[in-house]
Structure formats: structure tokens, C-alpha cells
Amino acid sequence: MSDALLESHLPDLERVHRGKVRDLYAVDADHWLMVTTDRLSAFDVVLPTPIPGKGRILTAITEFWMRKVERELGIPNQLTGIPLEQVVPDPAIRAPLEGRSLVIRRLEALPVEAVVRGYLIGSGWKDYQASGAVCGIPLPAGLELASKLPEAIFTPSTKAAVGDHDANIDFATVVETIGEERARQVRDAALAIYAMARDYAAERGIIIADTKFEFGVDANGTLHLIDEVLTPDSSRFWPVDQYAPGHSPESFDKQYVRDYLETLDWDKTAPGPELPTEVAEQTAARYREALERLTRDA
Numbered sequence: 001m002s003d004a005l006l007e008s009h010l011p012d013l014e015r016v017h018r019g020k021v022r023d024l025y026a027v028d029a030d031h032w033l034m035v036t037t038d039r040l041s042a043f044d045v046v047l048p049t050p051i052p053g054k055g056r057i058l059t060a061i062t063e064f065w066m067r068k069v070e071r072e073l074g075i076p077n078q079l080t081g082i083p084l085e086q087v088v089p090d091p092a093i094r095a096p097l098e099g100r101s102l103v104i105r106r107l108e109a110l111p112v113e114a115v116v117r118g119y120l121i122g123s124g125w126k127d128y129q130a131s132g133a134v135c136g137i138p139l140p141a142g143l144e145l146a147s148k149l150p151e152a153i154f155t156p157s158t159k160a161a162v163g164d165h166d167a168n169i170d171f172a173t174v175v176e177t178i179g180e181e182r183a184r185q186v187r188d189a190a191l192a193i194y195a196m197a198r199d200y201a202a203e204r205g206i207i208i209a210d211t212k213f214e215f216g217v218d219a220n221g222t223l224h225l226i227d228e229v230l231t232p233d234s235s236r237f238w239p240v241d242q243y244a245p246g247h248s249p250e251s252f253d254k255q256y257v258r259d260y261l262e263t264l265d266w267d268k269t270a271p272g273p274e275l276p277t278e279v280a281e282q283t284a285a286r287y288r289e290a291l292e293r294l295t296r297d298a
Contacts, residue, residue, distance in 0.1 A: 003052055003053070004038040004050035004051070004052040004053075004054075005037050005038050005050065005055060005096055005100065006037060006038060006039060006050045007023065007037060007039075008023045008035040008037060008096070008097065010025055010033070010035075010088065010093065010097075011093070012088075012090075012093075013025040013026060013027065013033060013087070013088075014026045016032070020039065020041040020044075020046050021036060021037055021039050021040070021041065021046075021055070021058070021228075021233060022034055022035060022036050022037065022227070022228075023035045023037060027087050027103060029106070030105065030106055031080060031082065031087075031103055031104065031105065031106060032103075032104050032105075032106055033084075033087055033088070033101060033102070033103055033104075034078075034101065034102050034103075034104050035055075035097055035100060035101045036054075036055035036056075036058050036059045036062075036100045036101070036102075036228075037050070037055050037100070038050035038051050038052060038053065038054045038055045040054065040233075040254060040257065040283070041233075042254060042257050042258050042261055042272065043258070043261070043268040044166065045268065045269065045270050045271075045272040046270070046272065047257075047272040047273070047274075047275060048271065048272060048273075048274055049274050049275035049280055050280075051280055051283050051284050051287070052280070052281075052284055053284055053287075053288070054233075054283075054284060054287055055099075055100035056099040056100045057231075057232075057287045057288060057290075057291045058100075058228055058231045058232075058233055058287075059099060059100050059101070059102060060099070060291055060295070061228075061229070061230065061231045061232075061290070061291055061294060061295075062102075062227075062228045062229045062230075062231060063079065063102070064294065064295055064298065065197065065229040065230045066078075066079055066225060066229055067079070068196075068200075068298075069193055069196070069225060069229065070225075072196060073189075073192055073193065073196060075189055075192075075193065075223070075224075075225055076222065076223075076224050076225070077224055077225040077226065077229075078102075078104040078105045078107060078216065078224055078225070078226045078227075079102065079104065079105075080102075080103050080104060080105055082103035083103075084097060084098065084101050084103065086103070087103055088101075104226075105218070105224070107216030107217060107218055107224050107226055108216055108217050108218075109159075109214060109215075109216045109226060109227075110178055110182070110186065110214070110215050110216060110217065111158075111159055111177060111178070112156050112157070112158065112159060112169075112174050112177060112178065112186070113156060113157040113158070113159050113166060113212045113213075113214065114154070114156060114186050114187070114189075114190040114212060114213040114214065114215060115154070115155045115156055115157055115168075115190075115210065115211070115212045115213075116152055116153070116154055116155070116190050116191060116193075116194040116210060116211055116212075116213070117134065117149065117152065117153050117155050117209070117210040118148065118149055118152045118194065118198060118207075118208065118209060118210060119146055119147065119148050119149060119207070119209040119210060119236075119238075120134075120139070120143050120144075120145065120146060120147045120149060121145065121146050121209055121210065121236060121248065122210065122236070123168060124155060124168075124210070125145055125146075127168060128143065134153060134155050134168070135153075135154075135155035135156065135168050135169065135170050135171070136170035136171065136172070137153050137155065137170075144245045144246045145245070145246055145247060145248065146209070146243070146244075146245050146246065146247060146248060146249060147245045148245070152191055152194055152195065152198070154171065154187045154190055154191055155168060156168075156169050156170075156171065156173075156174050156187075157169060157212070159214075171183065171187065174186070174187075182223075185223055186215055186223070189213075189215065189223060189225075190213050193213060193225070193229075193230075194208070194211060197211075197230050200294075201237070201293075201294065202240065204293045204294060204296065205239060205240045205241065205293060206237050206238070206239065206240065206252065206290070206293055206294070207237070207238040207239075207240055207243055207249075208230065208235055208236070208237060209235075209236035209237070209238055210235065210236050211230055211234055211235035211236075212234050212235075213225065213227075213229065213234075214226050214227040214228075231290075232252055232253035232254060232286065232287045232290050233253070233254060235253060236251055236253055236255060237251055237252040237253050237290050238250070238251050238252075239251075239252070251286070252286045252287070252289055252290035252293075253286065253287075253290070254283060256279070256282060256283050256286060257275065257279060257283055260275070260279050261273070
């Protein structure tokens with residue numbers, strides 16, 4: 001795993017944020033440099049074992065979806081097209097950042113995660129078992145684990161700091177947090193992006209069970225798609241040919257890691273356990289397959 005990047009180091013730029021996966025650096029008054037590392041978080045804990053090549057895969061998938069969303073739905077994003085060498089001119093410093101770094105617009109991130117679910121899994125399944133609803137949205141009785149929902153639902157969550165856990169919230173809480181007009185705009189954008197991506201991915205043998213988006217606004221208040229989009233980190237990707245309700249399907253995402261961690265005597269608090277080499281390599285292979293399927297013949 002010598003080629004894996006667990007943490008970036010840029011001596012000439014100020015690091016303004018270190019997230020679960022991404023490191024953010026100040027470039028100038030209008031731009032940041034976003035570096036996607038090979039860190040992996042599970043149950044909101046950053047694990048000590050990197051997944052080789054993961055950051056480059058996530059960056060490629062995010063760029064692909066952002067351009068597709070802007071082209072087909074007219075929703076702008078954080079991309080600038082400014083080349084990395086313009087902000088990191090030293091070749092030696094730039095080398096480990098190639099393919100995993102984007103010069104992006106400085107935008108004000110909204111303090112909510114825009115989660116969309118098309119299938120009943122994860123925390124949504126737990127909510128449904130307890131209340132028959134997800135984030136206050138009532139669902140039909142008798143649904144099974146991984147059941148397809150009658151229609152996709154917007155089930156937002158808080159945006160937790162590193163080491164904390166996101167918490168599901170209802171739409172009313174989103175309205176209280178960012179205002180009714182902005183809340184409706186975020187919900188409608190998230191549902192529209194999910195619907196477009198769901199249909200596209202299905203043609204390539206992938207079910208997008210659920211996903212989360214982040215949005216930001218510019219000085220004029222225009223909504224932009226930011227951070228990462230429809231990646232194996234932010235979504236559940238299931239193979240169409242292995243799907244059946246009643247059990248959690250195999251996936252092209254980090255569910256493989258979650259399933260492994262569930263077999264350990266670990267309380268899901270930091271520090272997280274090291275991953276065996278086989279688990280890291282199998283996870284990387286799943287991420288690569290997601291990229292290949294999504295971008296093939298695109």
C-alpha cells in the first residue's frame with residue numbers, strides 16, 4: 001500500500017479543513033484546493049488503513065457526475081477547470097496529488113446532508129422497524145430489508161464533525177436550519193439528481209439504493225452541488241443481478257468494510273481497527289468496478 005495517501009502535505013498552502021476523507025487548502029479569495037485521500041470512514045470513524053487508489057476513483061466519479069448533472073439538469077457545481085499545476089507548481093509535491101485533487105470554487109456549504117433513499121437499508125431500515133417511518137415520512141407496512149420504496153424519499157441528516165455521528169432529521173428541521181425556500185430547493189435538487197442517476201446506473205447494472213449530496217451557495221445565493229457526488233463512499237451501489245429484498249446485497253461500495261467490522265469486538269468509536277490487506281484490496285476492487293461501470297461508454 002506504498003502508493004496510498006493517508007494524509008496530504010502542502011507546505012505552501014494553508015490547510016483549512018481536514019475531513020473524514022478530504023483535505024481542503026486555501027488557494028486565494030475565490031478558490032480552494034480539495035484533495036481526496038485514500039482514507040476510509042465507517043460508522044463515522046476514520047480507519048487507520050488506507051484504500052489504495054480510492055481518492056483518485058472518488059475524484060473521477062465526482063467529476064463525471066458533476067458535469068453530467070450540470071449538463072442534463074442545469075445545476076451548477078464547484079468545479080473550476082483550473083489545472084493542479086497552476087496552484088501546486090512543484091512537480092515533487094504535486095505528484096502524489098495528481099488525479100485526486102480539484103481546484104474548486106469557495107462556496108458556503110449548507111449545514112445539512114441531503115440524503116435520498118430509493119431502498120430501505122441502513123439507518124432508514126432501523127427507523128422503519130422502530131416507527132414505520134423514515135425521517136418522519138410514513139411508509140407502507142410489511143416492507144422488508146432492502147425493499148424498493150414506492151418512490152424515492154428525501155431523508156436529510158445533520159452534518160457531523162469528524163468523530164461524531166450524523167443524525168437523521170425531518171424536513172421541518174431542515175426548514176428551521178436553512179429556511180423553507182432553500183430547504184425545498186435542496187430537496188427538489190437532490191431528488192432530481194437521484195432520479196437521473198438511478199436510471200443511468202440501472203442501465204449499467206447498478207442499483208443506487210441511497211446516496212447523500214452536499215450543497216453550497218455562492219455570494220449571489222445560487223445553489224451549487226459540492227463535495228462528492230454519487231461515489232461508493234456516499235452511496236450504496238448494488239449489482240442489479242444480485243438484488244433481492246430481504247437481505248443486504250453484495251455491493252460496489254464500503255458496505256464490504258462495514259460487514260467486516262461488524263464481525264469484530266469494536267464499539268464503533270475511535271480509534272478504528274486496522275483492516276487486513278485482503279479487506280482493503282477487495283474494497284479497492286469494488287470501487288474500481290463502480291468507476292468502470294459508471295463511466296463505460298459515457
